[in-house]
Amino acid sequence: MHSIRNPFRRNRDSAINNRRLRGPILLLVIGTCLLAYFSPPSDSTEPLLAVSKSKSKHPPAQVQLPIIKGVTVTEMDDTKPKEAANTTTTTTADKEDPFSKEYDNCIVGAGLSGSVIAENYATKLGQTSLIIEKRNHIGGNCYDYTDTETGIRVSLFGAHLFHTRHERVWEYVQRFSEWVPYEHQVLGIVNGKHVPIPVTIDTVNTLFDEKIASTEEMDEWLKKEQVTFYDEDGEEREAENSEEVALMRVGQRLYDLMFKPYTFKQWAKYPAELGPEVLSRIPVRNNHDGRYFSDPHQALPKDGYTAIFDKMLSSPKITVVTNTDYFEVRDKLKCKRLYYTGPVDSYFADLGWAKLEYRSLSFERVVKDNTPGYFQQASVVNHPQATDVDGKEVDFTRIVEYKHLLNQTSDKTIYFIERSKDGGEPYYPVPNDENKNLYKRYQEMAEKEEGVTFVGRLANYKYFNMDDAILNALELFDKDTKDIKTATG
Numbered sequence: 001m002h003s004i005r006n007p008f009r010r011n012r013d014s015a016i017n018n019r020r021l022r023g024p025i026l027l028l029v030i031g032t033c034l035l036a037y038f039s040p041p042s043d044s045t046e047p048l049l050a051v052s053k054s055k056s057k058h059p060p061a062q063v064q065l066p067i068i069k070g071v072t073v074t075e076m077d078d079t080k081p082k083e084a085a086n087t088t089t090t091t092t093a094d095k096e097d098p099f100s101k102e103y104d105n106c107i108v109g110a111g112l113s114g115s116v117i118a119e120n121y122a123t124k125l126g127q128t129s130l131i132i133e134k135r136n137h138i139g140g141n142c143y144d145y146t147d148t149e150t151g152i153r154v155s156l157f158g159a160h161l162f163h164t165r166h167e168r169v170w171e172y173v174q175r176f177s178e179w180v181p182y183e184h185q186v187l188g189i190v191n192g193k194h195v196p197i198p199v200t201i202d203t204v205n206t207l208f209d210e211k212i213a214s215t216e217e218m219d220e221w222l223k224k225e226q227v228t229f230y231d232e233d234g235e236e237r238e239a240e241n242s243e244e245v246a247l248m249r250v251g252q253r254l255y256d257l258m259f260k261p262y263t264f265k266q267w268a269k270y271p272a273e274l275g276p277e278v279l280s281r282i283p284v285r286n287n288h289d290g291r292y293f294s295d296p297h298q299a300l301p302k303d304g305y306t307a308i309f310d311k312m313l314s315s316p317k318i319t320v321v322t323n324t325d326y327f328e329v330r331d332k333l334k335c336k337r338l339y340y341t342g343p344v345d346s347y348f349a350d351l352g353w354a355k356l357e358y359r360s361l362s363f364e365r366v367v368k369d370n371t372p373g374y375f376q377q378a379s380v381v382n383h384p385q386a387t388d389v390d391g392k393e394v395d396f397t398r399i400v401e402y403k404h405l406l407n408q409t410s411d412k413t414i415y416f417i418e419r420s421k422d423g424g425e426p427y428y429p430v431p432n433d434e435n436k437n438l439y440k441r442y443q444e445m446a447e448k449e450e451g452v453t454f455v456g457r458l459a460n461y462k463y464f465n466m467d468d469a470i471l472n473a474l475e476l477f478d479k480d481t482k483d484i485k486t487a488t489g
């Protein structure tokens with residue numbers, strides 16, 4: 001028997017569904033992310049890096065840190081619960097062992113992908129799902145919470161801005177939240193100046209003292225900057241790496257100022273060492289449109305993302321067990337089908353193949369007292385350059401101040417300084433040929449795995465925006481249940 005407790009979903013009556021399973025039960029024994037750019041702003045008076053740091057195990061507990069000049073800094077730890085293998089937590093006050101039951105579906109991961117699958121099985125087909133989540137919370141990387149010290153809602157895994165052009169996804173998410181229209185704007189600090197990101201007329205005018213006033217003039221400016229590459233026969237050729245892509249799009253000066261140093265911070269590799277796809281979507285605008293995204297639907301959930309997951313998983317057909325690693329419990333599972341949203345290489349670890357490479361992030365939490373206003377000019381300020389105007393090293397990529405999002409109020413503010421790193425939580429697949437080829441081999445194995453569907457960003461070794469993750473899950477659900485639907489009319 002496992003101890004059953006989940007602080008995130010207190011209101012559920014019962015999560016274990018006693019529905020009798022039809023047909024033979026198959027006992028599944030499974031053997032087997034952009035450009036965000038970003039030294040403290042030049043107008044900042046706080047010596048950000050001169051204050052003490054300490055490790056925090058979060059969420060929800062935060063280590064009480066010394067407050068120095070009204071600034072508290074916490075280095076966010078990776079959030080893997082240490083007790084994962086031993087403690088089982090479900091979403092209900094149910095006293096029964098969730099693993100003693102049989103389910104239609106077992107789902108690894110309570111992120112967007114797993115939650116969308118479970119929600120669809122419950123509401124469309126009345127089928128039961130057991131979700132196994134190794135972290136101590138639902139929501140995967142979209143998880144947000146209200147910071148107790150400041151009362152400001154923040155995201156544990158970096159700012160999440162919802163945007164989509166998929167009508168199906170936009171319609172789907174309406175069911176779980178009221179959405180507040182929000183068009184995200186990002187600023188970068190380059191040569192000590194705040195400029196819009198992506199590059200717009202205003203970025204160029206500010207950085208190069210230009211007086212561009214129209215799209216035609218911006219096109220003309222860009223044309224003069226852009227570099228063309230030729231093959232041996234003197235024919236124009238395509239870019240062979242990310243440096244060439246960037247030079248073709250924005251030219252040498254913007255590349256040197258922003259894209260080259262930022263890419264190095266992000267990937268620990270220069271653009272010339274990365275495939276063309278990494279910088280292939282550099283957005284450059286020939287107007288004053290400083291919006292970060294151009295999708296028709298851009299909004300934030302009024303009550304945050306975690307509330308969406310609460311709602312999605314509220315069906316009594318869905319059982320969620322947190323603090324539990326799938327690989328520790330898989331022999332106990334009794335399900336007809338498995339949906340796996342974890343890393344594909346972990347699933348096939350028995351093969352002994354190399355691991356797929358990821359870049360990760362660390363988040364340094366800073367709280368400022370007596371700040372009814374803001375620390376910085378925008379929710380996200382990117383720091384693409386390696387040094388500031390005084391020549392001091394800037395080792396972080398961006399600073400996120402959540403108070404700006406949905407105009408939250410507090411007499412304090414909180415912001416997170418993001419740094420790229422190897423190791424830790426897997427965030428961004430490293431796009432090089434070695435990883436691509438290795439992933440292909442894992443993918444072939446995944447395709448052969450009967451009774452298992454690999455869903456989501458980790459299982460597909462691909463950066464998915466939230467809307468991509470939702471669409472991918474909806475489409476896989478459709479595919480896997482096509483026959484059931486036909487059978488039932």
Ligand SMILES: Cc1cc2nc3c(=O)[nH]c(=O)nc-3n(C[C@H](O)[C@H](O)[C@H](O)COP(=O)(O)OP(=O)(O)OC[C@H]3O[C@@H](n4cnc5c(N)ncnc54)[C@H](O)[C@@H]3O)c2cc1C
Pocket residue numbers: 033108109110111112113114132133134135139140141142157158159160161162163324325326327341342343361427428455456457458464465466467469
């Ligand atoms: C820093 C950052 C910022 C982002 N910002 C945006 C944004 O602004 N807008 C946007 O649209 N998208 C954004 N995204 C992308 C968004 O986070 C993803 O689209 C989304 O989280 C994908 O959901 P998922 O369920 O596929 O993966 P995840 O959210 O990673 O969920 C997978 C879950 O599986 C669990 N798991 C893994 N292995 C096991 C195991 N062995 N046993 C049990 N559980 C396991 C994990 O703990 C995790 O909770 C951002 C991503 C990052 C990293």
